[in-house]
Amino acid sequence: MNSPAPAYLLLGPESGNKAKRIREIRALCKACNGDTDAELHRFYPFETEQGEILAALQNTSLFADHRLVLLAEAENLKAAQAQMIAEYLKHPSESATLVITSANTSVHASLMKAVPKEQKQIFWELFENQKKDWLIDYFRTRSIDISLEAVELMLSLIENNTQELRVVSQQLAAYMLIAHEDDETAGQVEITEDDVETFIYHSRQESVFTLFDHIAARKLEEALEVLRAIELSRDTDPIGLFGGLLWQFRRLYSYMSIIEDGDTEQDGFNGATVLGKSSAIRGKHNQHTYRSAAKEYNLKDVEHIISFLCDTDKAVREMGTAIQPMLIERLIHTIIKRKGTPTTAADAGLAALYL
Numbered sequence: 001m002n003s004p005a006p007a008y009l010l011l012g013p014e015s016g017n018k019a020k021r022i023r024e025i026r027a028l029c030k031a032c033n034g035d036t037d038a039e040l041h042r043f044y045p046f047e048t049e050q051g052e053i054l055a056a057l058q059n060t061s062l063f064a065d066h067r068l069v070l071l072a073e074a075e076n077l078k079a080a081q082a083q084m085i086a087e088y089l090k091h092p093s094e095s096a097t098l099v100i101t102s103a104n105t106s107v108h109a110s111l112m113k114a115v116p117k118e119q120k121q122i123f124w125e126l127f128e129n130q131k132k133d134w135l136i137d138y139f140r141t142r143s144i145d146i147s148l149e150a151v152e153l154m155l156s157l158i159e160n161n162t163q164e165l166r167v168v169s170q171q172l173a174a175y176m177l178i179a180h181e182d183d184e185t186a187g188q189v190e191i192t193e194d195d196v197e198t199f200i201y202h203s204r205q206e207s208v209f210t211l212f213d214h215i216a217a218r219k220l221e222e223a224l225e226v227l228r229a230i231e232l233s234r235d236t237d238p239i240g241l242f243g244g245l246l247w248q249f250r251r252l253y254s255y256m257s258i259i260e261d262g263d264t265e266q267d268g269f270n271g272a273t274v275l276g277k278s279s280a281i282r283g284k285h286n287q288h289t290y291r292s293a294a295k296e297y298n299l300k301d302v303e304h305i306i307s308f309l310c311d312t313d314k315a316v317r318e319m320g321t322a323i324q325p326m327l328i329e330r331l332i333h334t335i336i337k338r339k340g341t342p343t344t345a346a347d348a349g350l351a352a353l354y355l
Contacts, residue, residue, distance in 0.1 A: 004028045004066075006092035009074075009115040010101045012123035016162030021121065022070070022099055029066050029097055038097070039064040045076040054088055057096045067096040074102040074111065082108035089114040126162065128278070131155055134162065138169050144176060145190040153196045153282040157209060172199050197283040206230050208244030211332075215245075216252075216293035220336045227332060231325060241328065242313040246306065250274045253302045255281060256294050265291070297339055305340030 008025060010018050029038040041056040048071070056069050071085075085098070092098070105122050106112060112120075126134065132151050139146045154172075158164050172191065180189045200209070206229040214223035230241065251274050258268040269281040269290070281290050297305070312331045316324050334340060 002028070003032050004097045005116075005119045006094075006096070007089055007098040007100065007115050007119060009107070009111065009120045010099065010123065011103075011105050011107070011121065013103050013125050014123035014162065015103075016164070016166060018101060018123045019163050021123075022101075025097065025099060026068055029068050033064070033066045036064055036066075038066040038068040041067065041069045043069070043071050044073055045071075045078070045081060048081065049078075051084060053098075054084070057088060057098060058093050060095065065095060067093075069096060069098045071098065071100045072102075074100045074107045075104040077108055077111075079108060079110075083110045086110040086114035128155070131165070134165065135169065138166075139173060139191065142173050142177075143189070144173060145188075147190065147192055149193040149282065150191045150196045152280065153193050153286070154200075156279060156282055157196075157200050157286065168200075172196070175199050193283060197285050206233070208241055208248070211241075212245065212248045213289050215332065215335055216289045216296065218296045218336045220333065223332050223336060224329065227329065242309060242316065246309050246313070247274055249302055249306050249309065251279050251281070252290055252293050252297075253299065253306065254279070255290055256299055256302065259294070260299060301339040301341075305335050308334060308340040 004025060008021075010021055012018065026038065026040075030036065041053075043053050043056070053069060053071060056067060074082075077085075085100075089098075100107070100111065100115070132148075132155070135151050135154060136146060154165075154168070158168050172195075176189050176191055176195065206226045208230070211223060211226045211230065214220075214226060251272050254274065255268040255272040258271050259265060263271070269287055272279050272281050281287055308331070312327055316327050
């Protein structure tokens with residue numbers, strides 16, 4: 001059996017397959033160490049500015065023969081941090097495995113050079129047709145049909161990775177089978193667009209989508225309640241939250257721009273894009289949310305919000321975990337109450353103070 005390598009570099013935006021690869025590495029560490037789980041350590045760049053990650057890699061453990069050290073968001077490493085890890089990899093510990101991940105397709109040059117080609121992998125997002133085929137096949141293997149409209153609605157509401165697709169698909173399949181367990185046609189269940197909308201908005205826990213519902217309607221108290229629920233669930237990290245909100249507001253900007261050019265509302269729903277990719281707005285609830293947002297914000301407001309989101313996202317990536325909740329709550333307040341435009345130098349910036 002092959003032994004785990006001293007280090008792996010897993011890059012790219014597709015988090016589902018990346019998480020699968022990490023599970024494979026973890027299983028390899030276990031199999032090669034007497035079927036004992038490796039001691040697991042997780043780090044973000046801001047948590048290892050004093051070399052804490054080296055201690056985890058080099059110090060032996062009292063509880064396990066092997067240590068698996070995960071370093072996420074490596075694109076945010078400072079040059080000195082990257083060089084420190086690269087130096088370690090010249091003479092790595094035989095009882096530790098380092099897994100470095102990033103949503104980008106490259107990181108600091110010293111790390112790219114330090115990890116052998118065989119241990120580097122880029123996980124690209126699935127193409128639109130691949131994601132559709134993935135969903136159809138997933139439900140077909142469970143004797144469930146799904147309409148093309150339902151597939152497109154799911155893809156418009158779910159984060160763009162197979163990990164999120166798999167979780168939601170599992171929940172939706174169980175929901176549909178339970179709902180139809182007394183039907184004589186059991187085994188001939190079909191998921192429609194209405195089924196997806198009902199499930200996404202009424203059966204799932206709070207998410208960036210339910211948060212956007214309240215931001216769209218400018219309901220501050222409700223938005224902050226959803227934000228706290230998301231933070232408590234720990235299912236979405238701050239970076240994922242910002243990514244989801246940016247995606248929603250870019251989609252809103254596209255939808256509003258189409259209408260501003262004189263086209264119909266339906267043209268706006270059908271023609272909406274995000275960063276050049278088609279992102280049609282489907283489903284009655286989803287369309288209602290964007291219609292409400294277009295009444296509360298104008299195009300210039302949305303431009304300000306997108307800019308403020310990007311600035312605060314940068315600040316959150318650079319801050320420790322203690323200040324992140326305050327920055328995010330301030331962000332929501334500024335979007336809803338001031339439409340993304342701080343009114344004073346002080347307000348500009350809980351984010352700007354840290355840029």
